[in-house]
Amino acid sequence: MTHIATSLVTAGRTHEGFGSVNPPIYRASTILFDSFDGFCEGYYGRTTPAYARQGNPTVFALRDALGALIDAEHTVLTSSGLSAVTIPLLALLRQGDHVLVADAVYGPTRAMCDHVLHKMGIETTYYNPMITPDDLEALIRPNTRLVFLEAPGSMTIEMQDIAGVCAVAHKHGCITMLDYTWATPLYIKPFALGVDVAIQAVTKYVAGHSDVVMGAVSARTQHFHAISKMAAMLGNYVTGDEAALALRGLRSMKVRIEQQQKNIMEVLAWLKQRPEIAEILYPPHPDDAGHSLWKKHMSGGASLCALVLNPSFTHEATRAWCDALKLFGMGFSWGGYESLIVPFRPKEVRTATAQKWESDPWCIRMHIGLEDPRDVIADLEQAFARATPFLCRK
Ligand SMILES: Cc1ncc(COP(=O)(O)O)c(C=O)c1O
Helix, strand or coil: CCCHHHHHHHCCCCCCCCCCCCCCCCCCCCCCCCCHHHHHHHHHCCCCCCCHHHCCHHHHHHHHHHHHHCCCCEEEEECCHHHHHHHHHHHHCCCCCEEEEECCCCHHHHHHHHHHHHHCCCEEEEECCCCCHHHHHCCCCCCEEEEEEECCCCCCCCCCCHHHHHHHHHHCCCEEEEECCCCCCCCCCHHHHCCCEEEEECCCCCCCCCCCCCEEEEECHHHHHHHHHHHHHCCCCCCHHHHHHHHHHHHCHHHHHHHHHHHHHHHHHHHHCCCCEEEEECCCCCCCCCHHHHHHHCCCCCCEEEEEECCCCCHHHHHHHHHHCCCCEECCCCCCCCCEEEEECHHHHCCCCHHHHCCCCCEEEEECCCCCHHHHHHHHHHHHHHHHHHCCCC
8 A cells, every 4th residue: 555645746647748757837728639530529528628727737637646645536626725615515406405514614615505505595504513423413304415514614623523424414315525624635535434525725735835726626426527517617727837836735745734733732732831721622632622533533634723712812912912923924724834823703603503602702713834833832922921911800
């Protein structure tokens, strides 16, 4: 068996061109056919791309590498991680269907359900991601067509029983779809766990340098045709330049993410002692409620966690702390080489798990990059000092 570090180096390499290690970067719109028969085969037979939106060899090298890493039957690259979510939902659902969606999904995934799917006559029920498969089974209706998982979830980082949920969903003929961005293609085998459609925001660790936006949808054969057709109809397109950047990121993903996992553990060990932190939400951390589920399903993961600040963190204290941080950028996305924070209040964005967030604490989503953890800790410490005058001392 080839080990994953080797696959990261070899996957998707076709040795095409003049012997360069990497595939050439194709820039194309028109693709010329060399004969009438070639035209008929490409256009009517769809055996080769007939137009650039369907891909080019640089894009296919990345697509094949990503698919191979998770043992996918088929993969299509999409113009963003979000379109990797929306394309399969549009392809696989129809009017009158019901969909079960984890309460902690990525915000725009929720917006897609609440606005676009709702308008199409598709109803969404949000479920607590930490629910047992038996409790999830009770939510399945005769018209439930798809169960959407994201593990761990966005912002509040809840782990899910992926295999258990998939087994129950399949018992009732539902399609299972997983956003596995946090686990990356390194630390999970979605199809072995029963997932039917697995999506990855390539934007994050695969590209890894905060300079690419892209997604990947992998699916079993019975669902893939509808997905690739929908991608084509919606005008999905990935450039050769961006595919080359993501491919370059992919080759070094393991060393980056392993270092980032070490860094976050060091930072969290320090934060655990701090009175300002009420709870650390990070499944690889032994205190996390999803730790054993994480160990069962994944062999690693992102350096992305959430911190629940203690109730003394008023709006002003949270502002003072965030504004005082020098090494951390404040901004969306993650998976790059740099540390980032996003302040948020879960109560605003949860329905099925609203009770847990009733006290409305300030939380911080924290991504730890490749900086020296000693500098990161020093930055956090000086920011806590700056927030102290604003703490509420009731
Ligand atoms: C879990 C998850 N899925 C999907 C996406 C969407 O990816 P993109 O930003 O490439 O559209 C994100 C982006 O933050 C995400 O965190």
